[in-house]
Amino acid sequence: MIYKFVDGGEVPVPLDLALVRAVLEPYDVGDPQLTEGEDASLAFWIRASDGSEAEIFADENGILVERPHAGGVFGIIAELAARLGAVVISPSSAGIVCGADEHAHLPAGMRDDAIVIEMEGETLEAVLTGPRRPR
Template sequence: MSYSPSIYKFVEGCDAPVPLDLKVIQAVLSPYDVGDPDLTVMEDGGLEYWVRAADGSEAEIFVDQTGIQVERPHSGPGVFAIVAELAARLAAVIFDPSRGTFFCGSEAHAHLPADIRHEAVLIDMTGEAVEAALIGPRSS
């Protein structure tokens, strides 16, 4: 699976994403980081994490001033729970570039620009809901 959902935060209907709270991001991702801590901060000031959830699912996560890119998330609710926690704690949206769709909780939805708000899909910010939104529901 080679897709890269992204996370962005909008405020008060502004068309451009706003800077993210890096302390929140570090607090969420650091416990799951299995990469070299000396390489977390990149030359351009962005952050890079290799996260692994308890269920073994993984993703590379790149953070810059206004966005988080989730590279190659493995199927499994664990890594998607980490993505959901990031979005929820930042009151941000998850963008699926393969479909051009924004997924968000109600708090983030209220702050989206009008054109995005009308097309955004409201979901619960849980690992299972994010995984189902991005790659489809798990088969039993």
């Protein structure tokens, strides 16, 4: 999940959906007619150049990333989080992952447990899933 926090506020702030669309549209391989829902939510099926894929659902409250494959798709997710100034939250593994600038905006209760990284694909993937094994 991807959320944006500002000034230590406990509640995530609304996301810039135009920016979400700008980052994800070049990678969208789904039906363009299904991208925007009636409630202005967005849905993308993205594919990186290495063939890795993920489904991404976004509204102004946050972004849900489902079934990301190992590989380049994590670079797209990292770019999205970085451009939004947002954090990645993985309830099943690493917890909160963010860049240094975003760390300062987290609520105080989340800062100690956050993992601060350079927001890039390989690093994000390694933190969330463990290092990739050679094929």
